Amino acid sequence: MTFSLPGFDLNHFVRATLDEDLGLGLPGGGQDVTSESVIPADARFSGVMDSRDAITVAGLGIAVAFFRALDPDMAIELLVEDGAQIGPGTDLMRIEGNARAMLTAERAALNTVQHLSGIATMTRTYVDAMQGHATLLDTRKTIPGLRHLEKYATRMGGATNHRMGLWDAAMIKDNHVLVAGGVGEAVRRAREAGVKSIICEVDRIDQIEPALAAGASHLLLDNMDVPMLRQAVALIAGRVPSEASGGVRLDTIAAIAATGVTYVSVGRLTQSAPAADVGLDFTPL
Known part of the structure; x- marks a missing residue:
């Protein structure tokens, strides 16, 4: 299911975030120089996103959008839902697809989940x-x-x-x-x-x-x-x-x-x- 919020343009947010990381429009920008120079174009990875702490989860749907923006065919399995309270070591999602796409989207996806889950976790503590x-x-x-x-x-x-x-x-x-x-x-x-x-x-x-x-x-x-x-x-x-x-x-x-x-x-x-x-x-x- 696609993540959506009233008043929030998910596609614009994802594209703007990736463009910022890739340096689109800057001299020499528009590319992930590390992945493109080190990882073969047809290489594939599987990956597991997990939490190292007890947290309340938020932002997984946005992470999915980052990965799918760079590899529309990426296989993604969400293992928990946003709002879930989980213990340390819990797997959040499994992904499989193009290796370059995963590596390029990784930081944007993680930053979002880390930030939003941090807010959700503190909020739950106060509640x-x-x-x-x-x-x-x-x-x-x-x-x-x-x-x-x-x-x-x-x-x-x-x-x-x-x-x-x-x-x-x-x-x-x-x-x-x-x-x-x-x-x-x-x-x-x-x-x-x-x-x-x-x-x-x-x-x-x-x-x-x-x-x-x-x-x-x-x-x-x-x-x-x-x-x-x-x-x-x-x-x-x-x-x-x-x-x-x-x-x-x-x-x-x-x-x-x-x-x-x-x-x-x-x-x-x-x-x-x-x-x-x-x-x-x-x-x-």
Whole structure:
């Protein structure tokens, strides 16, 4: 089955990534000089991609697209699915086909699986630490050009996506409030502009009622400690979803999630996740 995401052009991503690695358009570029000089054009390899650590898997479908872009007839067997939690030493996929194609696509395929699985693995760690309280959200703190993939990876780890960008919800933050003159006025302007989903950031208890009265549909409780979060949740009383955000760490998320907030958002899921240790070993045929 072909990997697809709404708003994400897989073919363009694969081609642009391979072109970058091959140096297309640069003097002397457009080729894998090592493989083309060392490996016969008709040589064939088999290969196994595996994980050296316990991880949550993400990105295998994109890896397939890299290999198939260079050898459409490559035989590929996926052994696990994205979202699977696996132990160290688990095989992820088996491939067989043109050796040059495998070697040229190898780094792009591995980089993608390592990066996305790293995000999914960290996300799963945070989800598990929440102990069933609240829902984990990601943020817009993503690498430019990779947002759709990184947010896909957080979903594979058990999180729910926050807004995808600047277009699908208003998020009123302190600078918007500063210009508008208050949270109530900022929310009112967004509501009068016809915006349906209005997330309003508040960092004080006295901002909650003005934001709600003006029509906020979601309150982001910014950098509040646990006692203040409990107070805010009690005041909101379920009228809109509430989101704890700012400075959330693995050692604090359980207490934050247990305050009764609807969501907890964590930027480090996409900002700071280490790459998963995934490798690919080849055998000549």
